Amino acid sequence: xxxxxxxxxxxxxxxxxxxxxxxxxxxxxxxxxxxxxxxxxxxxxxxxxxxxxxxxxxxxxxxxxxxxxxxxxxxxxxxxxxxxxxxxxxxxxxxxxxxxxxxxxxxxxxxxxxxxxxxxxxxxxxxxxxxxxxxxxxxxxxxxxxxxxxxxxxxxxxxxxxxxxxxxxxxxxxxxxxxxxxxxxxxxxxxxxxxxxxxxxxxxxxxxxxxxxxxxxxxxxxxxxxxxxxxxxxxxxxxxxxxxxxxxxxxxxxxxxxxxxxxxxxxxxxxxxxxxxxxxxxxxxxxxxxxxxxxxxxxxxxxxxx
Numbered sequence: 001x002x003x004x005x006x007x008x009x010x011x012x013x014x015x016x017x018x019x020x021x022x023x024x025x026x027x028x029x030x031x032x033x034x035x036x037x038x039x040x041x042x043x044x045x046x047x048x049x050x051x052x053x054x055x056x057x058x059x060x061x062x063x064x065x066x067x068x069x070x071x072x073x074x075x076x077x078x079x080x081x082x083x084x085x086x087x088x089x090x091x092x093x094x095x096x097x098x099x100x101x102x103x104x105x106x107x108x109x110x111x112x113x114x115x116x117x118x119x120x121x122x123x124x125x126x127x128x129x130x131x132x133x134x135x136x137x138x139x140x141x142x143x144x145x146x147x148x149x150x151x152x153x154x155x156x157x158x159x160x161x162x163x164x165x166x167x168x169x170x171x172x173x174x175x176x177x178x179x180x181x182x183x184x185x186x187x188x189x190x191x192x193x194x195x196x197x198x199x200x201x202x203x204x205x206x207x208x209x210x211x212x213x214x215x216x217x218x219x220x221x222x223x224x225x226x227x228x229x230x231x232x233x234x235x236x237x238x239x240x241x242x243x244x245x246x247x248x249x250x251x252x253x254x255x256x257x258x259x260x261x262x263x264x265x266x267x268x269x270x271x272x273x274x275x276x277x278x279x280x281x282x283x284x285x286x287x288x289x290x291x292x293x294x295x296x297x298x299x300x301x302x303x304x305x306x
Contacts, residue, residue, distance in 0.1 A: 052085025056109045059122040060098070060129060064106035067119035072098030072136065078116075097228055099136025100156035103129045132157035134164075134213040138231030141261065144202050145237065150185065150194035150211075155230075158191025161216035164230065170212035171227035178203045187216075202235060206260030209233045236261040 058079045060070050069077040073096055079088035090096070106122035108114055115121055134155040142148035150164065166176055166183035175182035185196035211233050212226035219225045238259035246252035254268065271277045 051109075052081065053109065054082050054085060056081035056085045056107065057116045057122070058088050058126065059106045059108070059119065060103040061106050061119055061122065062104065064104050064125045065120055065123045069119060070098055070103055072096060095227075096131070098131055098133075099228075099230070100131050100133035100154075100158075101135060102156075103131065105129050130156060133215065133228055134158065134162075134211075134230035136228075136230060138211055138233075140211065140232065141234040141236050142202055143237055144204065144206060144235055146202060147200055148180075148197045148202050150233075151189075151192070153187070153192045153194060153230075155191070155213075158187065159216050160188055160191060162187040162191050163214045163216075163220045163226070164194055165212045165214070165223065165226040166209045166233055167212050167223060167226065168209060170210050170229040171224055173223060175223065176204055176209065178205075184220075204235055206235050206237050208261070209235065234261045236263075238262065 058081075059077050060073050060079075061067070061077075062070065073079075074090040079090045081088050105126040105128065106119075107124040107126045108116035108122045110116045132155075134153070138154070140150060153164075164185050164187075166179055167173055168176070175184075179202070180197040180200040185194035187194055209232070211230040212223075213228040213230045214220035214226045215228075236259070238257060242257060244254050246254075269279065271279055
């Protein structure tokens with residue numbers, strides 16, 4: 001890793017928080033200079049150092065010099081300098097949709113053998129860019145026929161009043177048919193909980209959907225405002241009416257159950273009536289081990305048993 005030859009003091013314009021402007025920004029660098037920015041920002045200015053030039057580049061990475069690039073930053077994750085090397089822009093065509101979090105700002109100056117095209121070329125750590133927004137790696141599931149709650153929602157700068165909408169693709173298309181409240185939920189718990197669908201059974205089709213986030217203060221009146229992809233939400237379920245048989249005194253394994261989005265670790269319990277009946281338990285102590293085998297975790301998402 002190269003020692004930092006650039007002293008980073010980034011200052012963002014003091015603009016209102018909108019989907020296309022900086023929030024008051026902070027970033028952690030050598031001199032504990034700070035910057036914070038809202039996702040969808042494209043430019044930053046105020047970088048100071050020695051020998052800076054137009055055409056210098058910054059790439060956002062988890063660790064400088066190490067790939068892969070961070071998805072959600074335009075222009076292949078490279079911002080290019082102007083203004084004598086003090087201002088950096090990803091370009092005018094796309095906004096940042098990277099998940100909320102901390103990213104290393106990694107600097108490279110083309111020339112003298114430096115091509116500045118990939119992570120291995122960006123070795124100089126200028127500081128940390130803190131992107132305000134939802135984390136992009138959520139992987140959640142809800143069960144058809146039950147209500148759906150989102151808890152432990154993660155990100156940076158989350159707040160009550162943020163919103164999510166469940167869509168097939170973030171920022172475009174129509175709301176999902178039969179999803180309560182058009183798939184929109186409002187945040188509570190400091191932005192970490194979405195309980196708006198509580199008490200309403202899901203009647204949507206099985207399938208894979210996207211969790212699309214809209215920050216408090218943005219225009220969240222249409223699907224276009226829910227551009228930030230916060231991860232996957234799977235509507236799961238198992239097909240009803242399936243019949244299997246086991247024999248007394250022999251191990252019981254239930255194979256090839258049909259459903260949608262079944263996964264390793266799903267559970268099955270044998271009951272007289274699902275949801276309200278009694279557990280089917282053996283009356284003989286020596287049969288307890290066999291009974292316990294019938295409620296073990298499914299090893300491959302489609303079977304359960306010993």
